[in-house]
Amino acid sequence: MLERTLWHPVALSHGIGRAPVAARLLETPLVLWRDDTGALHAWHDQCPHRGAALSLGRVTRGQLECPYHGWQFRAGGQCTHVPAVPDFKPGPRHCALVFETREAYGMLWVRLAPPEGEGSPVHQLPAFAAETEPRLRKVTSGPYLVQASAPRIIENFLDMAHFGYVHEGWLGARDRPEIPPYEVATTPHGVRATSCFAFQPQSSIHAVDGAQVEYTYEVTGPYTAVLTKVPEAGTTALAGLEESIAMFVCPVTEETSVAWTRMAMNDFESPDARLIDFQNTIFGQDQPVLESQRPKRLPLAPDAEVHSAADRMSAAYRRFLLGAGIQWGVIR
Template sequence: MAAEWGYWHPVWRADSLSPGELVTTVLLSEQVVLWRDLDQGLIHAAVDRCPHRGAALSLGRIEGGQLRCAYHGWCFDQRGQCTEVPALPHFSPPKSFRLNRYDVRIEYGLVWLARGNAQMPLFEAEADTSRRHLLCGPYKVKASAPRIVENFLDMGHFAFVHEHLLGHRDHCEIPDYHVVHDAWGLVVESAQAWQPKASADASEAALVDYRYEVRAPFQAALYKGKQRDGIALFICPHEPERSTVWFRLALFDLETSDDILLEFQNRIFAQDLPIVESQQPKCLPLEQSLELHCAADKASVAYRRYLREHAIRFGTI
């Protein structure tokens, strides 16, 4: 099994999948069917292929707690076991008649999938009940997941891509910072950036402290400012050059409306999007000699090393 399957991956907003609904998506180049059953409202996932004759299960329908294939009407229960073959009404399907299922978890407002013993990325701010939690996205991106993570870790672009919001060309210097490794992954400490408007509720420019954490190859988080507002980046890697992005906010701002917070996050990512989608090659080069680097790029260089050390190949070259 590829190293990428050692981690949980987000694939859908949990609140956008209704009971009895079937949807299809792609994860790590595998076609996936998701459904929420009508009995208990639980979410299930399997490879979007009936094991009988290969038809897409997402063309079928949910009957109670079971999924019925649209082609020959085979029915599968919540465990993926075939319970009925309509052409053979007296046939008892053996245990081998089953779907290729994924493990499913609901975390951070998203549906996550994995196979076997996988690691869920840690976003510590989620457990803080004094914070305000908000999910932003989905954002469809024609870029590799590693390119998107690297952009998230990059502070040097603030003054140019996010001028007058997260940076300004008159204050584009990035002071030296530290990159360390802990038991859970990669950490960027003591980073700072001068920002005209660091957040939706900011009223004046400030030199803002940043801490970044990479807890899984395609997920990252930052903590900024004196209050350490948290923003997590969660990515579904569909194909090597196609992804979906969500941001999970964990803020101490309890007054600004959801609409204003969402508008601010949408505005920031809309500025990033054409840049990230324009990068060539679209997959992230892991060999240092393929691109140029400077001292301000320590975080991205460390991230590329982290991917190499964890044998991550999806979305990289």
């Protein structure tokens, strides 16, 4: 399955310490843990001996110990010690199933299966990496557990026409719901929308007045998207405000997901809690609507749902998923 060969976010890096953490990706149970060097690992959450959840175990002397019989596994997955038979030398079959991992944008990314050829790298988003763009501050909100498919969440993130109704008084106003025509183009990794404008009473925590805000949206992978927003000059307390937001979604099952937003901005003064509270409010407004949508999986057939001209980006996203061969979280 194509989706197993893609990189997916599964947890915040700073949330994984010495204790094993359970997670799920594409209905696969994972155990996440760090060894004594600080390296992150993601394994199948199942001991090869009797199938117990390794996430119930502990890390001892830099190795992951099964909670059932105390078998110990070093980085790489090989069993090194069977306490009940201390002289036994475990062989190659006495090994945990190990998945590829990467750290990027403050998150642990996991790939469940090797791709044919080189495969795709973890999404290249320089603005959201502390080491490549120190000029912008990074703050992450979430996780948000959502009873909706990952594509439904991404499509909602790309949608401006709901602002005046779902985010009334914040990102939109009922008496100014118009979305002017905008441009959509394909890219090597997805689709991009430019010259997107919407009126917003409070576009961010820095808004001092309602403003016409210009958006740029970019889908950088099946379950990842980025927006940048530029309010009208003079409508924010922070002059020259720069703000980008990435939506990272982990497809847990076909109809449940975990999402995070990562902000990159030139605001180095506001407390993290205030920035996160704003994102929590916005996502909290979206969540009940997302969870109400039927079908929960995103239908890709052109005639499955009706559209308007304001849905050009959403239609382009659906065509991208269809062309990329995505099966998970969609109805083809």
